[in-house]
Amino acid sequence: MRTVRAVTVAPGVPDSLRLVDDWPEPAPEEGAILVEALAVGICGTDLEIIAGHYGEAPPGQERLVIGHEALGRVLEDPTGSLEPGDLVAGVVRHPDPVPCPNCAVDEWDMCRNGRYTEHGIKGLPGFARERWRVQPKFAVGLDPVLAPVGMLLEPASVVAKAWDHIERIGNRAEWNPQTVLITGAGPIGLLAALLGTQRGLTVHVLDRNTTGPKPDLVRALGATYHTAPVNELDFKPDVLVECTGAPVVVLDAMCKVGPNGIVCLTGVSSGGRTINFDAGALNRELVLENNVVFGSVNANRRHWDQAAEALARADQSWLNSLITRRVPMSDFAMAYEHTGEDIKVMLDLTS
Template sequence: MPSDLPALGATQPTAGKDEGVRAVTVTPGVANSLSLVEDHPEPDAEEGSVLVEALAVGICGTDHEIIAGDYGEAPPGADRLIIGHESLGRVIEDSSGTLQPGDLVAGIVRHPDPVPCPNCAVGEWDMCRNGQYTEHGIKALPGFARDRWRIEHQYAVKLDPALAQVGVLLEPTSVVAKAWDHIERIGHRAEWQPQTVLVTGAGPIGLLAALLGTQRGLTVHVLDRNTEGPKPELVAGLGATYHTVTVNELPFEPDVVIECTGAPSVVLDVMCKAAPNGIVCLAGVSSGGRTIDFDAGALNRALVLENNVVFGSVNANRRHWSMAAQALARADQVWLESLVTRRVPVNRYADAYTAGPDDIKVVLEFAS
């Protein structure tokens, strides 16, 4: 859906620092506590050397779960959490000298734990062993849904200026960049020549996973239950094939599966559907609380006798964010823009956080 707001890449006057910061906040654990604070304090210099003027934040299922009170953790000493973890902004200043004013950037969401665990100690904070990591807009760090935010330079990812309209997609793209990175690492346990990819779920994660599959020259199939709306056309725009049948009705066995629905029945079906030496990446999170009957013995037999691998993947580290930035820069910008089905100005924040039937990616815009 086209926006009637100025282009995000356009030069806009920076708000004066004495005008206060608008920030979208919640009280963690309290359902429906979402509100827009008009005079939130400026970001503290201790948050990082890079001061950024927000252009936009993307909204995803995690935000909706935080708003529902399912989880979320305010920073130490605070009662409310600024949400928003899918960011895009322009650098105002960087006292470290790493970035220049006007640079287009996104902020890495997860930061390593203070211990640190062995993985966090080497920059693999997406694989944190002890769970003491922090996350902007989710866990113990203020989010990006505010007029200005700060971050340390090593967690700011510089973007190609051409991505000014779609750079807000960097965070979800980093998630699937990690998934593909790990798929390829596992694949090289043997001679590996994959041809066919199945992506289940045509939300933002699924569509971006399909994009990275087509960029690898693979034959990509996307399965989703929607027969109308923008999803079939978006899949066709990648040169991929769209399916609305069940997993078991698909006429092929995929070499790679990226499961993005979290639906328990779909998760089990794709485990059994993968081709010999197949790799199944679980990128969707199940809600839990549901039980289904299945033949665990048959699943075990299929996985063992066919040398198949099933693994879970979440979050991303700096390497994956860089991979994601390169993938977005190579992608068709018109196709990427079509993933954003609604752009909503911050003064209508409640509309942005109310899910619509044809939403794929909703973006809250801060650019004036």
């Protein structure tokens, strides 16, 4: 049996990250399209899985191949949906088998019963292996120009969903947004800012970093960079996309938008912290200003396609600048070391 190298963990066991040299070749049951892996992006979810906080191996297996921000090249596709040599990414979440009402109509990002599966996270092998397979329904073709940065498609799909839902909510009434504030200049925040500028909005990004690449990346988009606390800013945005998950920032964000404003929460808080906060004042503001606060996570196929289009239209040198480290597979452990200075780390699966 042919084998491949794969980066794996034992879910629930802290620091069990291993590079396995003889992982089984992906079985045809995983999908008709066979893909040569090029790279995976690393995010906080990977680090939490490595720390043992969560993660679930496929049924009957003890270890989980991690990696959900995929980029690969098609080796064979007997279905004809893609051609050999095409760049491809795999959709992370798959619908539950029941299915729930949302999964039944391919809105698996809005699964209601929690029985979905996710590559590299929950019940499905991830993409940090030299070869993987995917069903045509979950294979997203990429423009060749995205070869150096295609692993950004997964976080971009999360942002595309956020903007899709922002616009659906905004259209409850006559809506002509002008200004958006993004809190957090990590990969999600910067990609949210990119999609904001592509919509012709005046974009502001707030982050604590005063040095490093983040301020310049924001300004390169034509956006304005801020380091002051949210509640000290001298304007009220029409839209606020919160990407930090920091409790104080989340609460300040909900209080900051203008009339008919929309706050989209994409950052996940860790919990366990109590803050003295005037909930009554927040409620009064939300009601009297017709404001909306909602959470957004994951993405369905429509959002992946929207993200692929947005990345292909972006300045490719700017996207390249988001990748602050490219680590060969032979040095895999270095890719998962949190330095606090990176924006996006990429694991090169071809070396």
